[in-house]
Amino acid sequence: MTHQTHFFYAVPLPKEIKLIMKDHCEKLKLSLPFNRWVHHEDLHITLAFLGFASLEQLEKSKEYVRNELRGIHSFSLKINQLGIFGRKESPRIFWGDTIKSDELQSARKKVFTACEDAGFQLETRPFRPHITLARKWSGEEPFQNEMLDVWHELQQNPLAFLASEVVLFQTHLQKTPKYEVKEIFPLI
Template sequence: MTGTPHYFIGVPISEEIRQVLGGWQKELKQVVQYKTWTHPEDFHITLKFLGAVDTKNINEVLQLLKEETASYPAPFHVETSDLKFFGQKQKPRVLFMEVEKHTSLLNLKEIVETRLKRAGFQEEKRPYRPHITIAKKWKEEQKDTFTNEKLENLKETLILPVDRFHVFRIHPAKAPKYEIVETIELG
């Protein structure tokens, strides 16, 4: 990617949970094929995709977010549920771990969204579906189709503490591809 860097805002995942999800990836790679598997250090829950933002504007975003969330009650916890997918059932384009729509997470998302809309960022029109991306880009040459049975042995509720979020810069050609630009503590 050349030109203006792209950014997003996301909740980090603990090392313990990254290890669990990374282990699941190893098992899944044997039964489903995707072109891109998320690097374990890149696991996160997205709050807001910002897109291309220049350095001056990203610094303004950081200041706005720090002011807006300085007194946000933390920590709170969210739970994961099942592995699910976006896209066609037989050839799902994204495999992800669903995250519960906890009131505190939804409120945090709304605060971030509202504040950035006032700052000139485009509002997300799609409903918010918190998740952790495991893999994406289904390999078309794969002979068999996706079935939920392939995910049955990978069920475990994971508890994720939320006491901060990061602003990430995207480096598409690197692995891991997300660089933490700033950590914003809640509360």
């Protein structure tokens, strides 16, 4: 059975932040029973999910993204809280959030527009930047919002990092980590 591969553009987390997140996630696993935790090497903020892409369409998106990001400067991001997507009592996604960033919104808009111009049909939901940490609540008791307070110091001392590149990733579902870097678009 062959698996169709997917592609997406994202802002990766720097290695040192991934290692800090790894340490915290190891502790979070003890009190937050989710089925699947994201490998720390795969932590990122998705800008545009492409899904399956032909080589021609992918090359066109890379050209357009490169042109759109030309002249864009690196920018600071801060991870400051935890959150969930899905049903309150049984969330499907557990994530880390960043403090609102106009620079991130702008970079996302440029990448998103470039991918649409390359012919991709992209998701139309409003952009909610986040770093997926885990999927599928598996606790015997319903999830409680108070459980998000488990990483107390995060709001007082946000994890700051420099977003210095956008990356085109390819997904390999049968591997760990799952995401392979296909192209890097450095920011100034």
